[in-house]
Amino acid sequence: MKRKTRTENIQNGESLAKLCTETAEDILGTVERKRKKWISDETWNPINELKRIKGETSSAHTMETKAAAQRLYQKMNKRVIRAVRRDKIKWAEKLSKQVQTATQKNNAREL
Numbered sequence: 001m002k003r004k005t006r007t008e009n010i011q012n013g014e015s016l017a018k019l020c021t022e023t024a025e026d027i028l029g030t031v032e033r034k035r036k037k038w039i040s041d042e043t044w045n046p047i048n049e050l051k052r053i054k055g056e057t058s059s060a061h062t063m064e065t066k067a068a069a070q071r072l073y074q075k076m077n078k079r080v081i082r083a084v085r086r087d088k089i090k091w092a093e094k095l096s097k098q099v100q101t102a103t104q105k106n107n108a109r110e111l
Contacts (some may be wrong), residue, residue, distance in 0.1 A: 038092075
């Protein structure tokens with residue numbers, strides 16, 4: 001009978017855990033948050049890229065790769081924040097124009 005070492009047991013456990021999570025994601029799918037109305041589709045691409053970079057940062061093996069990923073994350077995060085802020089301002093302006101036209105027409109149902 002072959003005796004397994006501790007590292008083999010750990011590797012088997014990790015592969016089993018990975019298999020379970022992959023199967024659960026395939027069957028159940030991943031949970032996605034509800035999208036905000038005011039965030040445009042063009043902004044969602046950088047947001048998803050930001051999530052990917054965050055995963056790279058947390059799974060980096062060396063300090064150099066982690067530092068590089070963190071710098072990239074910071075730059076991308078600034079872009080995302082600016083884009084989201086811009087989208088929210090556009091949405092608020094659009095909403096205020098709708099309210100303004102509804103009040104000019106004396107149409108309270110649109111409000």
